Amino acid sequence: MTETASATLSLAPLLPLRSGLSSAGRLTLGGVDVRDLADEFGTPLYVYDVATLRAQCEGFLAAFRGAYPDCDVLYASKAFLNRPFARFIAAQGLGFDAVSGGEIEVLRAADVDLRTVYLHGNNKTPEELRLAVRAGLGRVVIDNEGEVTLLDGIAGEERKRQAVLVRVSPGIDAHTHEKTTTGIVDSKFGVPILTGAAERTVAAIASAANLDFRGLHMHLGSPIFETAPYVEAIEVVARFIAEVCRGRLGLEVTEFSPGGGFAVAYNDEQQDALQPIAEYAAVVAGTLRREADRLGFPLPHMTVEPGRAIVARAGVALYTVGARKEVPGIRTYVSVDGGMADNIRPAMYGARYRALAAERPRAPAEETVAIAGKYCESGDVLIQSVELPRLRAGELLAIPVAGAYQLAMESNYNLAYRAAVVMVEDGRARLIRRRQTAEDLVALDVG
Numbered sequence: 001m002t003e004t005a006s007a008t009l010s011l012a013p014l015l016p017l018r019s020g021l022s023s024a025g026r027l028t029l030g031g032v033d034v035r036d037l038a039d040e041f042g043t044p045l046y047v048y049d050v051a052t053l054r055a056q057c058e059g060f061l062a063a064f065r066g067a068y069p070d071c072d073v074l075y076a077s078k079a080f081l082n083r084p085f086a087r088f089i090a091a092q093g094l095g096f097d098a099v100s101g102g103e104i105e106v107l108r109a110a111d112v113d114l115r116t117v118y119l120h121g122n123n124k125t126p127e128e129l130r131l132a133v134r135a136g137l138g139r140v141v142i143d144n145e146g147e148v149t150l151l152d153g154i155a156g157e158e159r160k161r162q163a164v165l166v167r168v169s170p171g172i173d174a175h176t177h178e179k180t181t182t183g184i185v186d187s188k189f190g191v192p193i194l195t196g197a198a199e200r201t202v203a204a205i206a207s208a209a210n211l212d213f214r215g216l217h218m219h220l221g222s223p224i225f226e227t228a229p230y231v232e233a234i235e236v237v238a239r240f241i242a243e244v245c246r247g248r249l250g251l252e253v254t255e256f257s258p259g260g261g262f263a264v265a266y267n268d269e270q271q272d273a274l275q276p277i278a279e280y281a282a283v284v285a286g287t288l289r290r291e292a293d294r295l296g297f298p299l300p301h302m303t304v305e306p307g308r309a310i311v312a313r314a315g316v317a318l319y320t321v322g323a324r325k326e327v328p329g330i331r332t333y334v335s336v337d338g339g340m341a342d343n344i345r346p347a348m349y350g351a352r353y354r355a356l357a358a359e360r361p362r363a364p365a366e367e368t369v370a371i372a373g374k375y376c377e378s379g380d381v382l383i384q385s386v387e388l389p390r391l392r393a394g395e396l397l398a399i400p401v402a403g404a405y406q407l408a409m410e411s412n413y414n415l416a417y418r419a420a421v422v423m424v425e426d427g428r429a430r431l432i433r434r435r436q437t438a439e440d441l442v443a444l445d446v447g
């Protein structure tokens with residue numbers, strides 16, 4: 001028996017859509033009791049709610065096509081990808097962003113139509129570019145001047161003409177974390193418009209024999225809670241389209257991407273700051289349309305690239321509680337059986353999460369504790385301060401909004417076994433990645 005989450009769970013806005021309570025009073029995800037999940041698959045366990053994933057994919061398609069019909073949605077693979085997951089996303093009608101040869105290979109192994117795949121990256125290797133050209137990727141997004149000659153040469157050797165976009169750096173600060181802002185001039189990403197490099201790059205592509213210039217791309221960083229950075233950046237790019245591409249170079253820009261970066265809430269304060277997808281869509285489409293009108297250029301085909309906003313809220317990390325350490329007058333540490341190996345975000349970005357006593361989510365808070373990981377690093381603390389009932393060893397702790405950039409950045413630090421991953425729907429769980437084993441840990445060893 002599952003009730004609706006909103007009526008009964010305090011963290012409902014952070015939990016997946018199909019979250020509820022079992023008759024035993026435990027958290028359910030996709031209709032499956034967390035205790036059953038933990039018993040069957042072990043912990044740490046990453047649980048993806050299919051209903052939330054579907055809603056986010058459909059939500060992006062509907063919002064952006066509603067505001068701008070000539071639009072496609074590409075899922076940014078680096079947020080989380082494996083073979084069954086790629087198949088699922090492709091079936092929702094999304095294409096993909098890839099940023100490495102590895103991501104291309106996993107997409108290929110999932111039989112994704114590679115014409116729907118765009119390759120990004122500030123330092124794509126010659127091997128990655130060759131793979132992209134050979135495999136017939138839809139677009140390669142050129143990130144620097146040198147890449148023009150490199151890719152042109154490779155496409156020539158492969159006797160193919162590669163369609164490309166140019167990732168420009170509009171010189172706009174997206175007001176996100178310094179480690180995740182990417183659209184400023186002092187960034188390793190993109191060709192700056194301000195310095196003249198973007199103009200030289202587009203001109204070089206136009207005269208390259210084996211490249212087909214289609215348009216421009218930008219990505220400002222992540223997560224971006226405000227819409228103003230998109231407005232400012234699109235205005236800069238629109239001026240570049242009108243004055244430079246069409247004006248000075250005589251080139252039509254038939255495609256444009258505002259990138260990704262659409263925010264999600266990891267905690268209650270962020271919940272208040274969150275914009276609906278439709279708001280981003282209205283602002284992006286409205287600005288592009290207004291600028292195209294004003295500057296007199298035809299509307300380009302648009303591709304948006306959400307990663308985090310598709311997968312973050314769908315995912316929940318389940319841990320088993322272990323040791324407890326009280327430092328009188330300072331802090332109480334409650335340790336779980338995962339940590340920085342499966343979630344580096346608190347250590348890397350200062351990300352702030354909430355947590356739930358998953359087997360008694362309605363129990364009142366009794367104390368403020370830190371949730372520590374199990375790895376040999378003082379910085380391995382998943383949550384510095386959170387109010388929870390007094391947790392007992394062996395019970396389950398759930399950390400919501402765990403779907404994006406956690407497993408994607410996981411490591412084998414301390415030779416941790418990588419977590420298992422399940423998808424849940426209609427009371428059933430499907431294992432999409434088994435837990436690592438001792439054999440896996442030595443599988444790459446030679447000798």
Ligand SMILES: *Cc1c(COP(=O)(O)O)cnc(C)c1O
Pocket residue numbers: 076078079097120219221222223259260261262305306307308309
């Ligand atoms: C990472 C990335 C995205 C996705 O960012 P999210 O914040 O996950 O939406 C989109 N486009 C490019 C080029 C990226 O590098």
